[in-house]
Amino acid sequence: MIGDFEIKEEDLAGRIGIIETRHGKIETPVFFPVINPLKTEIGVNDLVNLGFKNFITNSFILKKNSLADGDIHQKFGDDLIIMTDSGAYQILEYGDINETNRAIVEYQAKIRPDIAVFLDVPTGNKDSWDEAKKTVEITLERGREIIDIVRNNQDIIWVHPIQGGTFLDLVELSAKETAKANDYGMYALGSPTVLMEKYRYSELIEMIHVAKSNVSRGKPFHLFGGGTPQVMPFAVALGVDSFDSASYIIFARDERYLTRERTYRLEELDYFPCSCPVCSKYSPQELRELSKEDREKLLAFHNLWKIREEINATKQAIKEGRLFEYLQQKAFSHPSVYSAFRSLLTLSDYLEKYDPRVKGEVKGLFLFDSSSLARPELVRHVNYVSKLSSRRNEAIIICGDRLKSPFFTDSKVKSIYSKYSKNADIYVAIPFYGLIPVLSSESFPMAQFEAPAHIHGELIEETLTLIKKMLDNKKYSKVSFIECESSVLSHIVSIYPSS
Ligand SMILES: [Zn+2]
Numbered sequence: 470m471i472g473d474f475e476i477k478e479e480d481l482a483g484r485i486g487i488i489e490t491r492h493g494k495i496e497t498p499v500f501f502p503v504i505n506p507l508k509t510e511i512g513v514n515d516l517v518n519l520g521f522k523n524f525i526t527n528s529f530i531l532k533k534n535s536l537a538d539g540d541i542h543q544k545f546g547d548d549l550i551i552m553t554d555s556g557a558y559q560i561l562e563y564g565d566i567n568e569t570n571r572a573i574v575e576y577q578a579k580i581r582p583d584i585a586v587f588l589d590v591p592t593g594n595k596d597s598w599d600e601a602k603k604t605v606e607i608t609l610e611r612g613r614e615i616i617d618i619v620r621n622n623q624d625i626i627w628v629h630p631i632q633g634g635t636f637l638d639l640v641e642l643s644a645k646e647t648a649k650a651n652d653y654g655m656y657a658l659g660s661p662t663v664l665m666e667k668y669r670y671s672e673l674i675e676m677i678h679v680a681k682s683n684v685s686r687g688k689p690f691h692l693f694g695g696g697t698p699q700v701m702p703f704a705v706a707l708g709v710d711s712f713d714s715a716s717y718i719i720f721a722r723d724e725r726y727l728t729r730e731r732t733y734r735l736e737e738l739d740y741f742p743c744s745c746p747v748c749s750k751y752s753p754q755e756l757r758e759l760s761k762e763d764r765e766k767l768l769a770f771h772n773l774w775k776i777r778e779e780i781n782a783t784k785q786a787i788k789e790g791r792l793f794e795y796l797q798q799k800a801f802s803h804p805s806v807y808s809a810f811r812s813l814l815t816l817s818d819y820l821e822k823y824d825p826r827v828k829g830e831v832k833g834l835f836l837f838d839s840s841s842l843a844r845p846e847l848v849r850h851v852n853y854v855s856k857l858s859s860r861r862n863e864a865i866i867i868c869g870d871r872l873k874s875p876f877f878t879d880s881k882v883k884s885i886y887s888k889y890s891k892n893a894d895i896y897v898a899i900p901f902y903g904l905i906p907v908l909s910s911e912s913f914p915m916a917q918f919e920a921p922a923h924i925h926g927e928l929i930e931e932t933l934t935l936i937k938k939m940l941d942n943k944k945y946s947k948v949s950f951i952e953c954e955s956s957v958l959s960h961i962v963s964i965y966p967s968s
Pocket of ligand 1: 741743744745746747748749771774
């Protein structure tokens with residue numbers, strides 16, 4: 470049925486899904502390149518040649534210039550999935566656009582895109598809470614005002630934007646009210662462009678988190694203006710399913726060259742760190758010598774390639790259950806991306822809540838430093854052991870950082886277990902995991918991980934804190950330590966002195 474959203478794979482709070490539209494199915498996460506029907510440097514044919522099956526264009530511009538009359542697919546192609554937005558971005562840029570919400574929505578119902586947006590009021594970067602609140606209220610009101618058109622045209626997927634800007638209480642309010650509007654098939658978070666341009670990724674993470682936490686996960690979630698590859702996988706990890714942006718062409722006009730890690734100015738480059746058809750054919754110098762028009766077009770092609778590569782790499786990471794590791798890798802591409810990553814770490818409970826318990830075949834975790842402690846598998850492990858009640862009055866902790874996992878097969882562990890398990894609960898203590906009950910040391914993910922050969926300060930401290938948390942409510946009358954003095958966790962003896 471049109472509007473159905475089927476989730477195929479999940480990792481963290483991100484997913485690969487299928488949205489069903491009138492012109493076919495589209496797999497998410499997906500990027501909708503913005504096509505400006507008045508500018509011809511990149512046209513729909515170019516997108517199709519690059520392998521895109523979908524794009525977004527502006528219904529306000531189409532209407533104002535009488536560019537489409539009947540079904541928009543007749544103009545652009547029947548096999549394309551077309552999204553139209555409303556002109557809200559033009560409001561953000563130029564102020565009032567002299568068009569009513571109802572007229573724009575009626576027009577969209579007439580040109581019949583697959584996905585459509587009513588005329589919301591973007592909060593943008595307003596710094597007055599009162600003004601920001603007004604944009605939320607008017608947007609909600611406009612969503613109600615055209616509900617009859619939405620209901621009568623359910624073969625179009627209607628998007629309800631969420632506003633509020635960087636005021637998280639307003640984003641929450643907006644999302645909660647939006648969630649009640651059942652006739653809408655998709656949610657979207659507005660206003661991130663300003664944050665993206667200013668590299669305020671950490672705030673963007675918070676906005677997405679608040680918005681996503683207050684709407685159903687059963688509908689696709691769009692991020693307006695999210696065309697920056699370095700931050701896209703972070704948005705996906707929180708549950709963003711689609712993006713749109715004109716960044717590829719805006720950057721190209723400005724001679725900016727996107728990579729998946731950062732943005733360069735063409736003049737800075739001696740070599741292209743890319744092998745797309747453009748970068749394989751030209752050197753930076755050769756591109757600089759072309760006419761402005763040709764250069765823009767080729768840069769735009771390259772930029773689109775990079776955005777698509779990023780989406781594909783993110784999807785592959787979800788498929789492998791390695792999205793967390795992928796984000797760790799991305800984190801070091803830019804200090805702002807690193808900030809986004811740190812913000813994401815504070816949301817470990819949210820990520821854990823939606824991360825699937827079973828992810829196909831069991832894979833080993835790649836653990837690096839204390840940031841790995843935020844991964845759902847470890848959050849779950851710590852919660853599990855912390856809640857486990859003690860079975861004996863005493864505990865024996867074997868520091869196991871020099872043992873091979875699975876620990877129960879280690880001869881020393883085995884002999885300690887058979888000797889003492891009648892009187893004591895027996896654990897192996899290792900970095901990252903804290904305590905592992907010996908009997909469950911073979912189950913996932915306790916025995917399936919790769920860790921660095923050398924473990925450093927912060928991780929040791931945090932592991933000791935975890936151990937304390939795990940022991941706290943068990944009220945053992947005695948805790949003994951084996952092999953701990955010379956282990957990386959030697960300090961355990963002083964934070965939890967054996968009695
Ligand atoms: Zn390239």
